[in-house]
Amino acid sequence: MIVATAPGRCGVLGNPTDMYGGSVLSCSLSERATCTLMDSDALVLEADNGERQVIHSRADLETSPDFPRLDLAKAVLKGMGIAPGEVGFHLTTSTEIPMQAGLAGSTALMAAVYGAVSQKLGRVEHKHAIAAAIRKIEYEILGVICGFQDQHMAVFGGLNYMDFRDKGSHIPMDEQPYATVEPLIDLVPQPLPFVLAHTGVKHHSGAAHKPVRQRWLDNDPEVRALYDHFVPGLARNGKKALLEGDWATIAKLMNQNQDVQFRLGASGAAVDKLVEVALSNGALGAKLAGAGQGGTVLCLTFEPERTVAALKAAGAGRIIVPVPSAGLTVQVK
Numbered sequence: 001m002i003v004a005t006a007p008g009r010c011g012v013l014g015n016p017t018d019m020y021g022g023s024v025l026s027c028s029l030s031e032r033a034t035c036t037l038m039d040s041d042a043l044v045l046e047a048d049n050g051e052r053q054v055i056h057s058r059a060d061l062e063t064s065p066d067f068p069r070l071d072l073a074k075a076v077l078k079g080m081g082i083a084p085g086e087v088g089f090h091l092t093t094s095t096e097i098p099m100q101a102g103l104a105g106s107t108a109l110m111a112a113v114y115g116a117v118s119q120k121l122g123r124v125e126h127k128h129a130i131a132a133a134i135r136k137i138e139y140e141i142l143g144v145i146c147g148f149q150d151q152h153m154a155v156f157g158g159l160n161y162m163d164f165r166d167k168g169s170h171i172p173m174d175e176q177p178y179a180t181v182e183p184l185i186d187l188v189p190q191p192l193p194f195v196l197a198h199t200g201v202k203h204h205s206g207a208a209h210k211p212v213r214q215r216w217l218d219n220d221p222e223v224r225a226l227y228d229h230f231v232p233g234l235a236r237n238g239k240k241a242l243l244e245g246d247w248a249t250i251a252k253l254m255n256q257n258q259d260v261q262f263r264l265g266a267s268g269a270a271v272d273k274l275v276e277v278a279l280s281n282g283a284l285g286a287k288l289a290g291a292g293q294g295g296t297v298l299c300l301t302f303e304p305e306r307t308v309a310a311l312k313a314a315g316a317g318r319i320i321v322p323v324p325s326a327g328l329t330v331q332v333k
Helices: 069-081 105-121 128-139 149-156 207-218 221-243 248-261 269-279 304-314
Strands: 001-015 023-039 043-047 051-056 088-096 159-163 180-183 194-198 284-287 296-301 329-332
Touching: 001 105, 001 149, 001 194, 001 221, 001 248, 001 296, 023 105, 023 149, 023 221, 043 069, 051 069, 051 296, 069 128, 069 180, 069 221, 088 105, 105 128, 105 269, 105 329, 128 159, 149 159, 149 180, 159 284, 194 207, 194 304, 207 221, 221 248, 221 284, 248 269, 248 284, 248 296, 296 304
Parallel strands: 043 088
Antiparallel strands: 001 023, 001 329, 023 088, 023 159, 043 051, 159 180, 194 296, 284 296
């Protein structure tokens, strides 16, 4: 039996400029997606929501409204060139990460599948190549408009400063350099003063990204000025503040990051409401943790009980305390 797991993540600063060659600070979560793979004569896919399908042909690897959770595993198998009939195994997926919540739950699940299948096939790749392969599958096969933060955090894990300069969906994959991933976890005291509050609104990250991305591609001067210069600088300055334990500056930068998303209409009413509630109830900083238009709010607070109680009273769903964890792990049992 092969068991692979990968973490969710929350964007601390700089998101979503990972789509535009920017820089981000990002923290993985203890909540993980899991893929279990066992020998079988047939190729069987199963998900923890009850979906199950036997794959007989390449046509069965196409997305289907009947098996939405299995679409993620299918895309990975298709991207890895798995030929039904030539290989057999029973692949099961499950997750602790809220799906469509702006915490990269879908990407983490895909990373877990990729890791388990790679182990089964005897493939050995370095982390940068794995992150690039998963991102290519997500972008080209599933058609998700996405950056590069999610795949790198799922694979590398931890608390990282990441630089994505000269990367972007407008650049051919084979012409892009690898990202710079700088681990900070051993340099920052734990626990981190963060809490996450899910708005309860599910969203698709690609849909949230599209309007602003088109403005960026059209050279909209406002979007270009903010996403090419201002927001990436937040992460760079945030790295220094993080290493110096300057949480007041981190909070200020988080609020500036959120203000940009609000001004561009990329935040969403549910996010804006919880941000306001958090800032009025002990939080020094609050911002969206992912793409926006719903999803999850990241709050920096030294009064977590007060902040969480107010968020719950305002209708927040699940509350998560970010605890950085390892990236993609694969075990043979």
